[in-house]
Amino acid sequence: MFDPVLLKSFVALADTLSFTDAARTLSLSQPTISQHIRKLEAAAGRILVLRDTRAVSLTDNGEAMLGFARAILAAEDQAVNYFTGSAMRGRLRFGSADDLALTQLPGILRDFRQLYPQINLELTVSQSGALVRRLKAGQLDLIFVKQDAGAEGGQLVRRDRMVWIGHKSMNMDAASPVPLILYQAPSLGREYAMRALEAGGRTWRITCNVKEVNGALAAVRAGIGIAVFPQSLIPADLAQVPASFELPELGDVDFVLLNNPMVAREPVDALSAAILSRPVQRRS
Structure with a gap:
């Protein structure tokens, strides 16, 4: 019943109390904002905005509509993220050596989260040896650790x-x-x-x-x-x-990825790819 395009214009107007500022916020013309408000009022069958030459204010019905509009637009955003984002879901128990976590991990995890918002990431930060023991015990799915250069096992990052x-x-x-x-x-x-x-x-x-x-x-x-x-x-x-x-x-020392072969491959492979795609950079 309520077009999200109209609701966005209404929320912008409610936030700014100015047709000019609302138009600037949405990169639209002022007449377009006015037209959207009239269409929304027609759809609601109520006056939502009081206008005069000096000020803009919301009516009681306008205040009520503002709450509904925010909820509708938030639900729309969630639906878009759900259906346009990755369909990959599940839990990923990831461990990182503490020095790598301080320097490299924030950017990697930020990018990974944007690509795979439905994966529930459980992060453990510790020393490399402790993480290897937990991986072998089946308590972790993937670890990013240091090991002796040339040691067998693991996927070399650098x-x-x-x-x-x-x-x-x-x-x-x-x-x-x-x-x-x-x-x-x-x-x-x-x-x-x-x-x-x-x-x-x-x-x-x-x-x-x-x-x-x-x-x-x-x-x-x-x-x-x-x-x-x-x-x-x-x-x-x-x-x-x-x-x-x-x-x-x-x-020398190797930065490597080690994984648990008994867990689902998709989340492990996705985070491994995110780590491998980023060069290890000097900490600032």
Whole structure:
């Protein structure tokens, strides 16, 4: 009975109380807005808008129509989104390594949500090792994690280098034990650090144990020590430890996707494609 085109003009007029502003909002002419209001009043059989040379106001019937109009237009938007969006539905239990979640994930998930609004996404952010264990236990469907470069399994997103990072004003004696900020075991970054220092014959001391990436970065920013981090993800206010400190090379790391083969493929493949389509970028 009530044409949505007419309702949109009516809502714009009610919001602005100006035919000129309503026309500008909808990119229509002022006479068109006036015509829409007259047609809507004819359809309702009621006067909805009071007009004079100085002001525009809604009648009691106009106030009632405004509530109905907003509800009708909202329902129309939901119907359009439902039928024009992806038909893919279901639940997707997704896990991401915490450093990747901070840097890469927001844009990926925003794009994915726009394409697949009917998928119920359950997000877990943790360390890579913990996510792998949960995937193997059937508690997750897809994970985006780090693993040793060249390790078997998983779909490679990109290869990066693990490096030592510290505060830009760091001052460390090359002859002293290396002050380390480490994740609690088990941790891939911890393994990289220990393996490299042992192979290089360097002594170290753990100055801070952390459970997640925000704690590690806070400790580095406080100058408590140095940490291991993917080179492409180094925050702009921190720096790679200079070669003059004579720290051993850490080697490469792979960013990979691992999936549970026992779950529905469509949601897993859709999010995998969204991740693969986005280059891993340096964090700002």
